[in-house]
Amino acid sequence: MLDELIKNLIIVKQDFAQNYTGSAHIQEVIPVSPSNQFPIEQHHLEMLHDFAQKNPIYFNSFEEKIAGIQCTVYEGDINQYWLNSIKHGSSCQPFYPTWIMSAYVMALIAKKLGYKELVDIGSGDGRISFCGNFLGLVSHSIEIDDVLVELQDKIRKTTNQNFNLKCEDALEFDYSQLQLIHPLFFIGGLSQMGGDILAISIIDKINSISNLSNNAGLVFAGTNSKKHLSSNLSNGGWGSIIEKYNLNIVDTVSLPTVWTFDQTIETPYIYTNFN
Numbered sequence: 676m677l678d679e680l681i682k683n684l685i686i687v688k689q690d691f692a693q694n695y696t697g698s699a700h701i702q703e704v705i706p707v708s709p710s711n712q713f714p715i716e717q718h719h720l721e722m723l724h725d726f727a728q729k730n731p732i733y734f735n736s737f738e739e740k741i742a743g744i745q746c747t748v749y750e751g752d753i754n755q756y757w758l759n760s761i762k763h764g765s766s767c768q769p770f771y772p773t774w775i776m777s778a779y780v781m782a783l784i785a786k787k788l789g790y791k792e793l794v795d796i797g798s799g800d801g802r803i804s805f806c807g808n809f810l811g812l813v814s815h816s817i818e819i820d821d822v823l824v825e826l827q828d829k830i831r832k833t834t835n836q837n838f839n840l841k842c843e844d845a846l847e848f849d850y851s852q853l854q855l856i857h858p859l860f861f862i863g864g865l866s867q868m869g870g871d872i873l874a875i876s877i878i879d880k881i882n883s884i885s886n887l888s889n890n891a892g893l894v895f896a897g898t899n900s901k902k903h904l905s906s907n908l909s910n911g912g913w914g915s916i917i918e919k920y921n922l923n924i925v926d927t928v929s930l931p932t933v934w935t936f937d938q939t940i941e942t943p944y945i946y947t948n949f950n
């Protein structure tokens with residue numbers, strides 16, 4: 676079911692990106708209803724639309740048939756949030772969201788792998804935590820930017836999703852206070868653009884909490900884009916960190932993101948755990 680969903684999401688994204696004639700700063704699509712190509716629970720789909728409709732970064736939406744699937748296109752603008760997100764001294768990556776559908780798939784995989792908690796490090800508008808929460812994972816958002824935290828709080832309230840939200844520098848935060856048992860950490864940044872600093876800090880912190888690493892996993896957002904890859908071409912740019920910390924690769928899944936909208940390749944998300 677998941678493989679089918681991922682395959683069709685990429686087909687829809689590619690078709691949409693090739694034929695999109697609008698001029699919005701960002702745009703993404705969500706199927707209108709479940710189908711063989713998108714075998715998603717009706718209620719889950721409704722939650723994803725609710726997230727987009729209650730999220731002020733989207734200012735317009737319309738229905739369109741894309742690659743044979745009736746979808747809602749959401750158009751938005753993140754310029755102001757992007758600018759805010761880079762003003763912090765220890766910002767490791769500006770705000771760029773993954774697609775809502777991709778966040779849903781990422782949280783589904785977390786659940787399938789048996790994790791009980793999800794921690795999104797650099798959580799932007801909170802879409803990964805939002806999806807984790809309605810899928811029944813205890814979900815935590817860590818975000819450095821107060822304006823994005825305010826945005827998440829607003830979405831949390833209007834969608835009735837009570838995921839945990841912390842306005843904190845992820846490099847300084849004390850993760851022991853979350854009382855994690857079986858968590859999956861999502862690292863919100865490309866390795867070459869500051870995500871590596873986030874990842875190394877989180878790995879050290881996980882290792883400093885007794886018994887946590889045995890049960891914890893990490894998901895890295897990689898890139899296959901040649902412009903980002905200079906010396907380290909393996910595992911979307913995460914090869915050296917995976918090797919240095921002796922992590923196992925459990926799964927790699929390519930999904931649409933805002934930053935790969937114009938590209939023919941998607942963003943590889945690499946699921947790892949500790950050896």
Ligand SMILES: C[S@@+](CC[C@H](N)C(=O)[O-])C[C@H]1O[C@@H](n2cnc3c(N)ncnc32)[C@H](O)[C@@H]1O
Nearest residue numbers: 760766767768770771772773797799819845863
């Ligand atoms: C690429 S965005 C990812 C957003 C979200 N995880 C997603 O996939 O849609 C990276 C986010 O990390 C946040 N960030 C950067 N450095 C951070 C830090 N040191 N502590 C907490 N958040 C940080 C940025 O403000 C931004 O919102």
